[in-house]
Amino acid sequence: MSDSIQTIQVCTSPAYTVSIGPGLLRICGQRLRDVLGTCHVAVITDSTVAPLYLGVVTGSLQTAGFAVSSYVFPTGEARKNFDTLSGILEFLAEERLTRTDCVVALGGGVTGDMAGFAAAVYLRGIRCVQLPTTLLSAVDSSVGGKTAIDLKAGKNLAGAFLQPAAVLCDTDCLRSLPPDVFADGAAEAIKTGVLSDEGLFSLFEDGTLTAAPGEVIARCVAYKAGVVERDEKEQNERRLLNLGHTVGHAIEKCSGYAIPHGHAVAAGLAVIARSAEKLGWTESPIADRIAACLAKNGLPTGTEYPAEVLAHAASADKKRTGGDITLVIPRRMGACTLKKMPVSELLPVIAAGLEG
Ligand code: GLY
Numbered sequence: 001m002s003d004s005i006q007t008i009q010v011c012t013s014p015a016y017t018v019s020i021g022p023g024l025l026r027i028c029g030q031r032l033r034d035v036l037g038t039c040h041v042a043v044i045t046d047s048t049v050a051p052l053y054l055g056v057v058t059g060s061l062q063t064a065g066f067a068v069s070s071y072v073f074p075t076g077e078a079r080k081n082f083d084t085l086s087g088i089l090e091f092l093a094e095e096r097l098t099r100t101d102c103v104v105a106l107g108g109g110v111t112g113d114m115a116g117f118a119a120a121v122y123l124r125g126i127r128c129v130q131l132p133t134t135l136l137s138a139v140d141s142s143v144g145g146k147t148a149i150d151l152k153a154g155k156n157l158a159g160a161f162l163q164p165a166a167v168l169c170d171t172d173c174l175r176s177l178p179p180d181v182f183a184d185g186a187a188e189a190i191k192t193g194v195l196s197d198e199g200l201f202s203l204f205e206d207g208t209l210t211a212a213p214g215e216v217i218a219r220c221v222a223y224k225a226g227v228v229e230r231d232e233k234e235q236n237e238r239r240l241l242n243l244g245h246t247v248g249h250a251i252e253k254c255s256g257y258a259i260p261h262g263h264a265v266a267a268g269l270a271v272i273a274r275s276a277e278k279l280g281w282t283e284s285p286i287a288d289r290i291a292a293c294l295a296k297n298g299l300p301t302g303t304e305y306p307a308e309v310l311a312h313a314a315s316a317d318k319k320r321t322g323g324d325i326t327l328v329i330p331r332r333m334g335a336c337t338l339k340k341m342p343v344s345e346l347l348p349v350i351a352a353g354l355e356g
Contacts, residue, residue, distance in 0.1 A: 006218045010143065010225040012163045012232050016224070016334040018143055020218050024170035025056050025131065029064025030244045031131060035166045038065040041129075044115035046075040049133055057106055057131065069095040073114075077257040088118040102165065103129040107182075108134035109141040109261060113159070116147030120160035123347040127165040134264050135171040135213065137178060137312055139192065139220040140241075142167045144228040146280075149250070150239020150257070154316040155249045161233055169221075171214045181297035182210075184262030190245050190293055191269055194286075198333040205293050240336055243328040244269030246285050247303075247350060250313035254305050267297035275353030276329045281339070283332045290330070304325055307351035315343050 007020030019031065021179055032041075040173045045054055061068045071091045073084050075207035092103070105128060112130050119128035130142035148159025174182065186209060193201030200219050203209055209216050224241065231238040248268030251259055259267075273287040291301040303310070317325065326340045327349070341349070 003216075006214065008218065008221050008225055010163070011037055011229050012145065014165065016164055018167040018169065018221050020138070020169045020171065020214055020216075022172045023169065024168045025053055025173070026060055026170075027171075028057055028131065028168050029060035029062070029066060031068070031168060032061070032102075032104075032166060033064045036066075036129070037128065040067040040069070040095070040097055040101040041104050042095060042097055042101070043068060043070040043104045043106050044073075044088055044111060044118065045070065045165050046073055046079075046108075046111050048075040048178050049107040049111070051337055053106060053133060053173065057104070057237070062106075064092050067153075069097075072077075073175075073309055075110075076102045077110055077150070077252070078259065080114055080148075082149060085114055085118060085149050088114065089122055092118065093258055094123045097122070097126065099123050099126055101226040102129060104129045104131060106131045106133065107186045108132070110135045112137050113139050113146070113156070116145070116162050116164070120147055120162035126160065128348065130160055130164045130167045132167065132169050134177060135174055135182055135217070136188050138171075138174075138187075138217045139185055140168045140188040140224065142169065143221055143224050144233075144238075144241075145232070149150045154253055154313075155257075157316075169217060171217070174213050179298060180260070180263075184260050186297040187244075187262035187266040187269070187294070189216060189220050190290075190297065190299075191241075191265060192223055194269065194273075194290060194330055195240055195243055195336050196223045196326075196334055201293070201333055204297055218220055239326055239338055243330070244272060246317055246325065246327055246346075247310055247353070249317055250310040251303050251305060253313045253316075254309055263300055267301065267303045270301040271303070271350065271353035272327065273330050273353070274355070275349050279349065280331050281331070286330055286333055289333070296324065297310055302355040306346055307354055310350050314346055326333050 083310035103119035132142040148156035151157040248265035251264040
C-alpha cells in the first residue's frame, strides 16, 4: 500500500511531511508515532465526520500506544467561532494535555482551522496534526499553518500561524463526500491551476480530478508548499493564494455563511477574472475558460449580491492595509499578480466582474 502513498516535504519551521494516498487513517497511529513519539493526543472533529472516521482513527492511535481523548462539535462554518474554540480549549485543559502532547484535527477546513487555532494558543502552543477528510482541506487548508475563527465582522479575522507536525491525507475519504462538498474543494484546486500551471488547470477541464484525485492533490500541495516555504507568514508571495477570496469572503459573509467557502471562492474567481479582462489587466482572454471549468465542476460563476453590498462586505477583509486592499489578478492561465488599490476603488472593479 505504501507504494501508492506520495509524500511532499514542506520546509518551514518546523518542517513536516504531507502524505497523500489511500488507507492512511487506518495506519495513522503507526505513522504518527514516528513523528510525535507516544504522547496524549486529543482528536478534534465535527458531528458529520465523527460517525465516519473517529472510531478508526482513535483505534489506530490507541493500538500505536497513544493516550487518546476526543471532542466532537456541531458541523458548520457558523460554528467556527469563539464559543466552539472556548469549548475545545476547556476540553484540552480538562483532559490535562501538556506541552509535549498533540491536537489531531480530523475533518474539513472548519475543523482544521479551529483545532489548529486551539493548538496554537493552548499552553501558548502545542503540536497539531492535520487529517483532512475533504478535498478542500486536502488541497489547501491543511497545509501551510493558517488557523483561524470567524468574527462577526468577517471571516478568519482571529487566528495564528501554526505549521502542523504532519499532514496525513487519506484519499479514501473523498469517496464519502457529497457532490457539493467535493465541488467545494475543486474550487480551491482550480484556483491553484489558475495561479500556477495551465497543465494543472486542464486536469479540471478533462475530468482527471474525479478520476485520480490523489495526483491532483499532490500537485496542488507541491505548489502550495513552495509558496509557503518562501513566504510562511503571508508577507508577499503567499498573498497570491487569496485569488478569488476577496469577493469570495464577501459572498460568504453576505450569505451568513450559508454559501460554502469553495462555492463562494469559485464565484469570486469568476468575478475577478471577468473584471480583470474587462479592465484590460489580462494578457489574453481567460474569463470564459475559467467560468466554463467552474461550471463543469458543479460550481457557480457569479453571484446575486450587488456590487455595492459586496464592496462594503469586502472592506472589512483582512487583506486590507490602512486604506488599501490588495487584489490577486489573473494575467494569463498559470500566472497571477498582486494589485494594491484604495478600498474606494473596489466597487467599480467588482461591478465590472458581475454578469449581465
Ligand atoms: N488558503 C490560503 C493560504 O493558506 O495562504
